[in-house]
Amino acid sequence: MAKSYLASRLTLLVAAFAGLFLIFGGVTWYTIQQVRVQGPIYNQIISGKDLVADVLPPPEYIIEAYLVARQLNDETDPSRISEFVERGDRLRVDYESRQEYWRRELPAGPLKDLMTVTAAKSASKFFQLRDEQFVPAIRAGDHEKAKAVLAQMDQAYAAHRLAIDQVVQLANQQNAAGEAGATSFIANHTAVLSGLAAAILLVVMLMAWYAHRSATDLSKRIKLASEIANRVASGDLATEVPGTDRGDEAGQLLQAIQKMTSSLRGLVTRAKQASIELMSTATEFAATSRQQEATVQSFGASTNQIAAAVKQITATSAELLGTMEGVNAVAGQTADMAEDGQAGLRNLDNTMERLAGAANTMAARLAAIREEAAEITGVVTTISKVADQTNLLSINAAIEAEKAGEQGLGFLVLAREIRRLADQTAVATLDIEQMVKQMQTAVSAGVMEIDRFAEEVKSGVGNVVKVGGQFGQIITQVKTLSERFDAVNHGMRSQSQGANQIGDAMGQMIDGARQTSQSLREFNSATESLRDAVSVLKQEIALFHVGN
């Protein structure tokens, strides 16, 4: 088994951690030794503070203010006096600010009571005396009073000094106790730190051992996986993958490899089948495209024949178009002639109507003549009535005259003459009646003749109208014929155009067939390439061993 890189690296990591941790512990221990109480750095800081405390007058201890008051007492120069007063004021301000600080900072206890109550009481009494009595007395030059006040101030200062001494003593005691506590705390904690370091080192060593073991196992399994992958890569897809029961990352990896192998196995099997099918399909493609090429070539030949036939149709329809135009011209002339005939008939119709009017007028006049004849008949009747009465009278007169005998002879002759006149009148009236009857017969015959003439004229008018209507029908039909000729012309023209368009379309179809043939040839070559590619693919796939 090869060496595990993962284990050695983990071991190296743990060793580096342990070394660095030891260095960290050493540095920590050294630092603690350096900064501990009573250590070198502490002693250095303390001695520096002592030096400052030794040199500077402390503001909380009012010795300097006391000294300034003493100096002020002996001084007479006004500029010096004001300088000392000012200095004393400044010292008081310093004292009060520090007093405030300590009052705030110190923990409650005897030290705070001494510092902020006992010492502060005497100090504030001192400053009160100085500000309220001593300084005004000095300014006033009253040295006697100043001296008396200074004695009181001496007492206050002494009380303050006593309190401060006690404070110092108490603070020193507290400091010593603190230093001893700090030293023991550091010693205790150094021991605890050493124990902790030893425990951490132990745990780290344990972890390093466990990590090394796990890494060795993991790398063993990963190596197994990589070997399987290598076998798969070399084409052996029949390899079985062991040890896939554990659910860690390596187990998941092995399971994934197992899945991948089975998927690849299925894929390659399918690809083999597909390549076989693809091969046969490509062969079919080639056969089909060859067949199609033949079909397209025969289609091109048929299209050429159709184009020739269409050209013939175009020529024939153009000739037919010319003939139709000639026939159409003849039909137009016929229509013109029929229109002329119709106009003539219209004139004839007018004449006939005038004739009918004249016949009517004549009939009316004949009717008037008949009425007049009837009137004549009436007159003749009256005359014949008169003649009749005259005849009767003459007969009766003759009878009376006969009865009168001789005396009536003359009257008898007169009566006979009268009777003769009446007879002649009757004969004349008969003649007139005869003539009137003849005239009436003639008038009736004339009326009949005229009626017949009028009838004939009417029927003539009717015939003329009928003939006119027939002419109109002829014209309409000729016009319709002309329109139909137009329609036929139009149809022929569009047929000719259509034939031309068909010819164009045929040309385009021939082009299309040529292009299709070209495309088929290209398709053929593409199919050949496809077959080549499929055989290459088959060879490639044959490299994979699938097993059973």
Add this chain to the structure above:
Amino acid sequence: MLALAFRAGPMRLALPISAVVEVSPRRALRPVALAPEGVIGLLPLRGTLTPVVDLCRIILGRDCQPLRSSRIIVVALPGKAGQRLIGLLAEDVLDLLPVTATIPGLRLPDAPWLSDHLADQRDLPQLLDPAALLPEALESLFVAEAAP
């Protein structure tokens, strides 16, 4: 002497003017109810109603033609009870003829009233005997009527 010429159908006849009272135009007659054959109505004349007989009906068996020349000849008939006026309706009553010479005609037992023909006239009109003209039945009727 004169004779009044007339016609009954094709026959030309005449009456001696001495028997004729008057010639009257044919007019509307008062009809007679249940009149015997030949009597066509009553004619008001000179204050009396004169019965009128259609000669054509008696002689020819038909009515006279309704012509203007068909006239009523009023004759005076001598009867047993005196003179009686009778109207005779005849056709073509238009002329008076002079009677100069007569020719004897046929004597028919059924028509005793036909007598001589007028010799010198066209158509030879035959004279009538007014006394024998009416049948006995008619005559007795008229006489009985005229009795009061």
